[in-house]
Amino acid sequence: MSQQRSLPKSVASVLNAFDSLGDSFKGAITVDAEARITWIDDRYRELLGIPAAADLIGQRVEEVIPHSLLRRVVETGRPILIDIMAFDDKQFVVCRLPLRNEEGEIQGAVGFVFYEEIDYLAPILDKFETMQRQLSRAQAALNRERQTKYSLSSFVGASEAVRDLKTVVRRYALRDGAALILGETGTGKELLAHAIHQQSDRADGPFVAVNVAAIPEALLEAEFFGVAPGAFTGADRKPRKGKFELAHGGTLFLDEIGDMPAALQAKLLRALQEGEFEPLGSNTVKKVDVRIIAATSQPLEQKIEDKSFRADLYYRIAVLAIHVPPLRERLDDIGLIAEALLETIPRPRDQRGWLITPEAIDQLTRYRWPGNVRELRNVLERAAAMAPSEVIDLALIAKALPREATPTGAPPIAGDLSARLADAERAAMLEALAAEDGSKSAAARRLGVSRSQFYEKLKRHGID
């Protein structure tokens, strides 16, 4: 006996035709325009493992068949002629058609289920299985790619400052709350975020990094929370996962969080508090399990004061705060870091490895390093490119250091106090500009002066 309210005649006659397929036909189901079950036949119910006594009529189809696409058919009015559906460990071929009344209005939909023994469907199922295998291999490769690249030992340094830093990082890695890494540009914040992930219980999960400052504001929300199918008319109709979802079970690293627009800050806060978010163009929430590690080189407290960063978000992420000291406060480490960085710099084929002389290292420790380890790497790359042999000596380093660099141990500048102060000011401004890639606003911020003061000083010192 089939559970039945009303079975349209057209469906009944198709069912008769399918009956000749014998055991390969596994039944059918119909729904109304609200995707509520109006009829289901015994074979299909058996396949679903539902007792004959259970009354399914009137139930939302997804309550009985969680992955059913019949709702999509009634909503779009378009058939899904062939599809594969899995029940337990078996694959079935499914065909779904919309049902219309004489006026052409959607009344509901019907779904037919067939089993693979139909030999002409076997090639389709084989192909599907091969594609699924390929997909899971590609996904495994992607997950491996998303695994972290650096461990804590990649953060080179033996100074007291670095030892203290590593103790804090190890401790915080074991806790699961959001963490905030603060430090100047190029100090190794991203490297530390990788290391925290790698030391945490989430190490087997993905590590997903987003540079907030590098993504246009209009695209940020989609990038973070993903896009629901058909969110934009005519545009990409397929759903797209956001970084939040991609980081599920792992860590999401938000670099330059100080640049996050206010609207997104509110959404991020909600995602952090509730562990859920809504993809763009969707009204259903998604739950995720993600640890946030944020980083910034900007003074967030100041941004809170001028209301461009939410205080509640700050307190949420700053529970575990990590301060990375600038390179000039750990000059003892320069030798070790320089040697480690040189190992990663390509060398001519006939050379064994770079050798840096003690005098060259000494010269490196006299510079103030506004761009920190990233700048040190650039200087070493420049020196290596000019080197006639594998030896990096004092002369090469002197040439590779920025021309305007004022080594801290350099001979004293001549002149009276005001001339010396003016020289020091000029040097500090040039350093700040170099470290901020020529951005005047960022250089002003770095030096703690207003933009207008900075411009006025640029003019006074004749800096272009």
Ligand SMILES: Nc1ncnc2c1ncn2[C@@H]1O[C@H](COP(=O)(O)OP(=O)(O)OP(=O)(O)O)[C@@H](O)[C@H]1O
């Ligand atoms: N202590 C260190 N030992 C070895 N390499 C380091 C160290 N610190 C930084 N680096 C290297 O310096 C470069 C810059 O580091 P990273 O990108 O982590 O800095 P960041 O603080 O995130 O910079 P930004 O704020 O500009 O994004 C990378 O190539 C990184 O591997």
